[in-house]
Structures are given as structure tokens and as C-alpha cells.
Amino acid sequence: DSGVTQTPKHLITATGQRVTLRCSPRSGDLSVYWYQQSLDQGLQFLIQYYNGEERAKGNILERFSAQQFPDLHSELNLSSLELGDSALYFCASSQTDSNGYTFGSGTRLTVV
Amino acid sequence: GEDVEQSLFLSVREGDSSVINCTYTDSSSTYLYWYKQEPGAGLQLLTYIFSNMDMKQDQRLTVLLNKKDKHLSLRIADTQTGDSAIYFCAERGNTDKLIFGTGTRLQVFP
Numbered sequence: 001d002s003g004v005t006q007t008p009k010h011l012i013t014a015t016g017q018r019v020t021l022r023c024s025p026r027s028g029d030l031s032v033y034w035y036q037q038s039l040d041q042g043l044q045f046l047i048q049y050y051n052g053e054e055r056a057k058g059n060i061l062e063r064f065s066a067q068q069f070p071d072l073h074s075e076l077n078l079s080s081l082e083l084g085d086s087a088l089y090f091c092a093s094s095q096t097d098s099n100g101y102t103f104g105s106g107t108r109l110t111v112v
Numbered sequence: 113g114e115d116v117e118q119s120l121f122l123s124v125r126e127g128d129s130s131v132i133n134c135t136y137t138d139s140s141s142t143y144l145y146w147y148k149q150e151p152g153a154g155l156q157l158l159t160y161i162f163s164n165m166d167m168k169q170d171q172r173l174t175v176l177l178n179k180k181d182k183h184l185s186l187r188i189a190d191t192q193t194g195d196s197a198i199y200f201c202a203e204r205g206n207t208d209k210l211i212f213g214t215g216t217r218l219q220v221f222p
Contacts, residue, residue: 002154031208043155043200043212056209090154094208100145101210103154 003027006091006104014112018079021107025072025093031055032074033094033101034066038087049074081111116203116213123219130188132216134201137182141203144177145210146186149198158186158199188218196220 003026013019025032034046045058049068060066063081068074078085088108092101115137124130136144142163147155161168161175161184168175174187184201198217202210 002156004154033209035212042214045209045211048209050208056207058209092155100143100157100160101155102157103147105154 002102002104004091004093004102004104006089006107008107009105010108010110012110012112013081015081015083017081017111018077019081019109021076021078021089021091021109023074023076023091023093023104025074025091026102029093029095029102030072031094032068032072033092034060034074034076035090035092036087037090037106043090046076078109083111085109086111116201116211118199118201118213118216120214121217121219123221124191126191126193126220126222128191130186130191130195130218130220132186132188132199132201132218134184134186134213135182136184136201136203136211136213138203138205138211139182140205143204144175144184145202145204146173146175147200147202147212149200149215151197155200191218191220193220193222 005024007022030051033048036044046060048056066076088106090106092103094101118134145160146158172189176185198215200215202212
């Protein structure tokens with residue numbers, strides 16, 4: 001157990017739907033990062049939050065949004081889902097002075 | 113720009129050494145990392161190296177950094193079947209975010 005918890009582990013939904021992925025960071029970590037891993041795109045950075053505020057944005061679609069709550073857990077919202085959104089979504093957390101991220105085990109999203 | 117490249121596959125015999133290579137483009141990279149991903153699992157941090165170092169050894173793992181050529185390698189000594197996985201290198205520039213390579217799938221055969 002890495003200490004980063006992601007739920008759900010698996011999600012199957014239809015095109016056009018909206019889903020919410022949840023992440024609880026490791027205790028004491030203020031930063032949360034979201035990554036998308038697909039077969040043809042590798043690991044793509046989506047967005048980073050630090051202590052409730054957005055810190056950096058990557059290749060995140062406008063249909064996707066995220067937030068970090070006062071208790072530091074984070075949610076990634078994916079809407080108007082398309083087949084191409086099927087992927088593994090990882091959350092990672094770190095301390096401000098950390099030398100690396102700690103990853104959760106991911107949420108596998110399948111859009112049918 | 114930020115770009116990290118790796119070869120896609122590596123196949124080695126059990127007991128041999130494995131060398132996984134990575135090139136990056138961001139000269140401001142402060143830390144460089146190696147992560148391991150086993151099937152169905154998340155990424156596990158294996159080791160990292162600070163950009164002012166050129167080598168780091170950690171048990172069976174040796175990381176070599178050539179900053180001039182922006183080349184990073186991971187050597188796994190006495191490779192075992194349990195080392196079969198995808199290995200990602202990643203760079204961290206002057207922001208917190210990590211940029212990952214495409215991953216190298218290591219296959220170890222008996």
C-alpha cells in the first residue's frame with residue numbers, strides 16, 4: 001500500500017456520461033497530481049493541485065476538471081465521455097520538498 | 113521544450129544485467145527518476161538522481177547520468193524474472209511536475 005488511495009478501481013460507463021474519480025493523498029502530502037495513461041499516449045500529466053489551489057496544468061481537456069478539497073483529497077471530473085477517454089487515471093502525491101511522487105494504483109476507466 | 117524518450121522494449125536472460133536508457137531535453141532538470149510499473153499496478157519509485165551527480169548505486173540498481181548529453185541510464189544487475197515490468201524515466205524541471213518517458217518494457221527470460 002503506497003498510502004495514496006484511488007477509488008473506484010474500475011469504472012465502465014457509456015459515451016456522453018460524466019464520472020468522478022477520487023484520490024486521497026498520502027498523509028502529510030500537500031500536492032496532488034493527476035495523470036492519464038493510455039496505450040498510445042503514455043503517461044500524460046493532466047493537472048496539479050497544491051494545498052487546495054491549482055498549481056500547474058498539462059494536457060487536460062476542457063471536458064475534464066479537478067479540484068482539491070480542504071481535507072486535501074482530490075477529485076477528477078470527466079464529462080461528455082468519449083471512447084478515447086478510456087485509460088488508466090493515476091493520482092500521485094508529494095510533499096513540497098519531496099524527491100518523487102507516490103502513486104496510487106489507478107482507476108481504469110472504460111467508455112463503451 | 114520538455115520531452116523524454118526511451119526505447120520501447122528490452123529482453124534479457126535471467127542473471128544478466130539490464131541497461132535501460134533514457135534521453136531528455138530539459139537542461140534545467142533538477143531531479144531524474146526511475147519508476148517501475150508491474151501489470152495492473154501503479155508506478156513505484158525505484159531510485160532518483162540529483163542533476164549534479166553522475167552516478168548513484170542502490171543495491172542492484174545503478175543510475176548513470178550524462179548531463180552534457182542529457183542521457184540517463186538504469187542498470188539492473190543480476191536481473192530476475194520479478195524485474196519484468198515497464199520502467200519509466202522521468203525528469204523534474206524547475207516546477208514540481210514530472211515529465212515521463214514512454215516506458216521501456218523489460219522482459220526477463222529463463
